[in-house]
Amino acid sequence: MNPLLLLFIPFILLQTQAFAQATIQGKVLDEKGFPLPGANILIKGSYDGATSENDGSYHFETDLRGSQVLVFKFLGFKTQEITITLDQNSLEIQQIKLIEEITEMNSVTISAGTMEASDEKKAVVLRPLDIVTTSGAMGDIVGALQTLPGTSTVGNDGRLFVRGGDASEVGIYIDGLRVGNAYGSSTSNVPTRTRFNPNIFKGTFFSTGGYSAEYGQALSSTLSLNTKDQSIRTQGDLSLMSVGGGYAQTFANDTQSISLTANYFDLKPYQKLIKQDFDWERAPYGWDVELSAQQKLKKGGLVKVLARTEAGGMKLWQPQPGADGRGMFVNLHNKYSYAQTNWRNSYENGWSLFGGISVSSNEDDLVIGSTSIERNNLLSHTKFTAIKYFSDRISMKVGMEYLTHNYSEKLKTENQQRSFEENEKYLFTEWDWYLSKKLVLRGGLRAGNSKLANESWIDARVSLAYQVSEYGQVSIASGQFHQLPIENFRAIDPTIGNSKSKHLIVNYLYQKEGVIFRAETFYKNYDHLIRFEGSPTNPTRLRNAGAGYARGIDFFLRDRKSIKNTDYWISYSFVDSKRSYNQYETEVQPDFAPKHNFSLVVKHFIQAFNSQLGATFSFNDGYTYTDPNESGEMNSKTKSFENLSFSWSYLPKPNLIIHFAVQNVLGRDNLFGFSYADNPNEQGVFESLPTVQSAPRFLFLGIFLTLSKDKTANNLNNL
Amino acid sequence: MKKHILTFALTLFYIVFAHGGDPAFIASMQKQLAARKTITTYEESQTVINGFLRIADASASEWLPYYYAALLKTEAAFRFDIDKDKSLDEALELVTKAAKIAPENSEITALHGYIVMGKISLDPNGRGQTMSPQAIQLFGKAINLDRENPRAVSLMSQMELGMSKFFGTGPEKACGMARMSLDLYKKEDAKITDEYILPTWGKMQVDQVVSKCK
Numbered sequence: 001m002n003p004l005l006l007l008f009i010p011f012i013l014l015q016t017q018a019f020a021q022a023t024i025q026g027k028v029l030d031e032k033g034f035p036l037p038g039a040n041i042l043i044k045g046s047y048d049g050a051t052s053e054n055d056g057s058y059h060f061e062t063d064l065r066g067s068q069v070l071v072f073k074f075l076g077f078k079t080q081e082i083t084i085t086l087d088q089n090s091l092e093i094q095q096i097k098l099i100e101e102i103t104e105m106n107s108v109t110i111s112a113g114t115m116e117a118s119d120e121k122k123a124v125v126l127r128p129l130d131i132v133t134t135s136g137a138m139g140d141i142v143g144a145l146q147t148l149p150g151t152s153t154v155g156n157d158g159r160l161f162v163r164g165g166d167a168s169e170v171g172i173y174i175d176g177l178r179v180g181n182a183y184g185s186s187t188s189n190v191p192t193r194t195r196f197n198p199n200i201f202k203g204t205f206f207s208t209g210g211y212s213a214e215y216g217q218a219l220s221s222t223l224s225l226n227t228k229d230q231s232i233r234t235q236g237d238l239s240l241m242s243v244g245g246g247y248a249q250t251f252a253n254d255t256q257s258i259s260l261t262a263n264y265f266d267l268k269p270y271q272k273l274i275k276q277d278f279d280w281e282r283a284p285y286g287w288d289v290e291l292s293a294q295q296k297l298k299k300g301g302l303v304k305v306l307a308r309t310e311a312g313g314m315k316l317w318q319p320q321p322g323a324d325g326r327g328m329f330v331n332l333h334n335k336y337s338y339a340q341t342n343w344r345n346s347y348e349n350g351w352s353l354f355g356g357i358s359v360s361s362n363e364d365d366l367v368i369g370s371t372s373i374e375r376n377n378l379l380s381h382t383k384f385t386a387i388k389y390f391s392d393r394i395s396m397k398v399g400m401e402y403l404t405h406n407y408s409e410k411l412k413t414e415n416q417q418r419s420f421e422e423n424e425k426y427l428f429t430e431w432d433w434y435l436s437k438k439l440v441l442r443g444g445l446r447a448g449n450s451k452l453a454n455e456s457w458i459d460a461r462v463s464l465a466y467q468v469s470e471y472g473q474v475s476i477a478s479g480q481f482h483q484l485p486i487e488n489f490r491a492i493d494p495t496i497g498n499s500k501s502k503h504l505i506v507n508y509l510y511q512k513e514g515v516i517f518r519a520e521t522f523y524k525n526y527d528h529l530i531r532f533e534g535s536p537t538n539p540t541r542l543r544n545a546g547a548g549y550a551r552g553i554d555f556f557l558r559d560r561k562s563i564k565n566t567d568y569w570i571s572y573s574f575v576d577s578k579r580s581y582n583q584y585e586t587e588v589q590p591d592f593a594p595k596h597n598f599s600l601v602v603k604h605f606i607q608a609f610n611s612q613l614g615a616t617f618s619f620n621d622g623y624t625y626t627d628p629n630e631s632g633e634m635n636s637k638t639k640s641f642e643n644l645s646f647s648w649s650y651l652p653k654p655n656l657i658i659h660f661a662v663q664n665v666l667g668r669d670n671l672f673g674f675s676y677a678d679n680p681n682e683q684g685v686f687e688s689l690p691t692v693q694s695a696p697r698f699l700f701l702g703i704f705l706t707l708s709k710d711k712t713a714n715n716l717n718n719l
Numbered sequence: 720m721k722k723h724i725l726t727f728a729l730t731l732f733y734i735v736f737a738h739g740g741d742p743a744f745i746a747s748m749q750k751q752l753a754a755r756k757t758i759t760t761y762e763e764s765q766t767v768i769n770g771f772l773r774i775a776d777a778s779a780s781e782w783l784p785y786y787y788a789a790l791l792k793t794e795a796a797f798r799f800d801i802d803k804d805k806s807l808d809e810a811l812e813l814v815t816k817a818a819k820i821a822p823e824n825s826e827i828t829a830l831h832g833y834i835v836m837g838k839i840s841l842d843p844n845g846r847g848q849t850m851s852p853q854a855i856q857l858f859g860k861a862i863n864l865d866r867e868n869p870r871a872v873s874l875m876s877q878m879e880l881g882m883s884k885f886f887g888t889g890p891e892k893a894c895g896m897a898r899m900s901l902d903l904y905k906k907e908d909a910k911i912t913d914e915y916i917l918p919t920w921g922k923m924q925v926d927q928v929v930s931k932c933k
């Protein structure tokens with residue numbers, strides 16, 4: 001044999017010996033020391049490994065030798081690695097305890113004072129689709145939110161009233177940026193609605209109080225609307241309705257999308273067919289054009305642009321109590337524009353950044369009788385926010401904001417004007433601390449400064465949530481809130497400062513497979529509310545001398561499971577609220593805070609007819625008003641408000657929807673109060689006129705057609 | 720002497736390379752694919768999934784391990800009495816990892832659509848409107864990426880069948896696509912060898928669609 005070959009034989013033999021297998025075994029447990037079955041144990045860089053058994057034990061064989069890294073992995077837990085030396089045939093590993101990783105989906109969330117409508121998170125009460133399919137809402141976000149607990153329906157107003165607070169106490173945001181004049185301009189008890197079409201939003205976050213330090217300047221609540229990140233496909237959407245029509249064209253690809261919409265509405269043809277109780281000279285009309293674009297940036301990050309401009313108006317005769325004839329002539333014309341752009345990005349190192357700017361511009365030209373007023377309101381909001389996730393348990397949010405606010409009111413015939421220019425600065429920080437999957441604490445501070453009122457202030461906000469059972473949790477939110485007065489008051493006296501409120505909210509939420517139950521109790525107190533002498537149209541001696549409180553409890557139950565093909569929710573709110581404010585010297589129940597509020601919403605799908613039927617019943621026990629023929633303030637109450645609405649959505653083809661809705665089917669003549677003559681008549685009685693609905697019922701018919709290459713696309717979310 | 724050194728070198732070469740790289744990857748994949756056929760319990764499914772995840776960890780450039788782990792999580796959601804939404808969400812995480820490794824891949828895109836279909840089936844009234852367009856878009860993209868992918872065509876035919884039932888239109892389009900998918904499966908059958916580790920599943924589902932077409 002060749003001597004060299006002899007040298008190789010031992011070498012080859014050594015190699016063969018190295019291929020004997022080594023056994024690795026051990027146990028995997030969770031934090032509490034209980035066995036963790038299903039965990040994945042492996043040697044880094046190789047395919048060797050095993051899965052832990054029901055008792056947490058594992059064992060496997062490997063050919064590897066020397067220093068290796070043993071990795072322990074389980075979805076929902078933090079990965080662990082240990083270094084081992086494979087130099088024997090069998091290796092017993094010490095017991096490994098894996099620690100749970102806290103994520104949004106598996107942990108408790110703060111539910112006190114919040115109602116979310118989105119597809120994303122766990123504790124949502126509404127889906128975005130619910131906003132457009134709720135009967136009686138007529139596709140208005142606020143209309144749908146009024147069926148939730150904590151809100152009151154004020155039928156002659158149309159805005160959002162939360163827990164005994166006025167509509168101006170709700171701050172409205174789109175993508176975190178403030179929206180000025182978010183409601184359409186209106187007058188003379190003609191109800192308004194939000195200007196924005198719900199279909200551009202992927203989620204709505206509505207708070208009933210105790211909201212985050214990120215928001216401010218809203219004594220009662222915030223309504224935060226988040227626009228869609230991207231449109232799915234290129235399509236055209238045509239809408240033909242009994243009140244007008246519109247067209248939207250969307251272009252979309254993987255990284256960008258752009259939508260251009262134009263709408264026109266005119267109630268004149270409708271009012272010719274259906275008798276109205278208001279004396280219209282020119283039915284409400286308006287047009288709007290909107291552009292929205294989203295762009296995914298190459299290195300990550302998303303940029304969005306939203307721009308909208310609209311104009312419209314109405315003319316009507318408002319009868320006066322104690323006088324004959326058609327009354328006072330009212331002519332309103334409005335021009336509004338809104339534009340915002342924002343950018344956000346998340347980074348691997350745990351930082352998330354957001355920056356954005358919004359501008360709202362509103363011009364109202366109002367003629368009431370012989371008075372002609374022009375109001376201009378210009379609001380800009382610049383905001384920058386940074387979020388840092390220090391670990392899966394602690395995160396921090398910091399931000400700064402700068403707002404400018406320019407307002408002017410002109411009496412045209414007298415050529416008088418009053419105006420103000422304001423700028424406000426804010427800094428906020430908020431910390432979330434997850435003590436475990438079941439307990440989270442949140443604390444925040446918000447500091448603000450107003451140049452015009454020459455005031456600085458700081459608010460603290462604290463909340464927590466604790467999971468008490470598999471499906472239930474308890475949550476508490478509290479905080480202080482400041483809000484500067486509404487524009488028309490500040491124009492008269494720019495020195496008046498913030499009103500304040502303090503909230504305490506306790507909430508219980510139970511969620512199990514298609515059923516949600518929510519109970520919430522609250523206490524709010526108000527201070528430094530605006531008080532004046534004289535009348536709301538001509539106030540004098542404005543000062544921060546009002547105070548009040550609001551307390552109560554509400555219940556919400558939603559069930560999508562029990563009855564086949566049926567989704568329903570019931571909500572009841574009890575609000576006991578009194579305040580001295582505006583012209584009221586004593587603490588009275590405001591006319592926007594009925595005590596008992598109830599809503600029942602039902603949606604039923606009939607497969608055989610490709611239809612969804614819906615019905616909504618809303619009730620409250622009436623609105624307070626002052627009858628000068630009696631003594632005292634807010635001494636009377638109207639009869640109860642009842643409204644039954646019905647809707648039918650029919651899908652004959654995948655891309656065609658026909659929608660028919662009737663509001664106040666039973667034709668109940670709801671009253672919202674009484675207006676009284678300034679002076680008593682010859683008999684010494686102050687004559688009155690009831691504040692009524694504009695018509696006994698409202699009927700709506702709409703046809704929505706989607707044109708796209710994908711024949712199954714439809715406009716259901718664009719109702 | 721030179722001849723012996725050459726033999727030595729070749730022997731070493733064989734020893735070093737025979738136990739690493741591609742053949743080892745294929746062998747491990749085949750082992751898990753064979754184990755997949757014998758799954759009867761959730762624990763067994765979890766074991767095979769973990770096996771694929773170990774291969775995925777060790778072979779950072781391969782999309783198949785994450786693909787099969789995602790497929791098994793999806794199948795587990797329907798077969799076993801577990802938290803189905805959670806399993807499908809985990810499947811989505813895994814298919815996204817596969818897509819990061821191999822973007823514009825027909826099989827991964829079709830599997831993504833299959834998982835979305837699964838999510839819709841858990842809450843059709845609540846999710847049907849928003850997620851159906853997404854599923855259809857994914858299947859369309861999968862077909863465009865590879866017109867011979869029987870799974871992309873089969874899954875699209877299942878969506879078409881569902882839509883035709885909902886709107887009361889006829890099943891002709893769905894049936895046409897289902898038959899086309901059957902032809903593509905036959906073509907794929909011819910390619911299968913012992914070493915074949917690319918996806919081959921789904922024929923049973925398209926058989927069911929075709930049976931409703933007679």
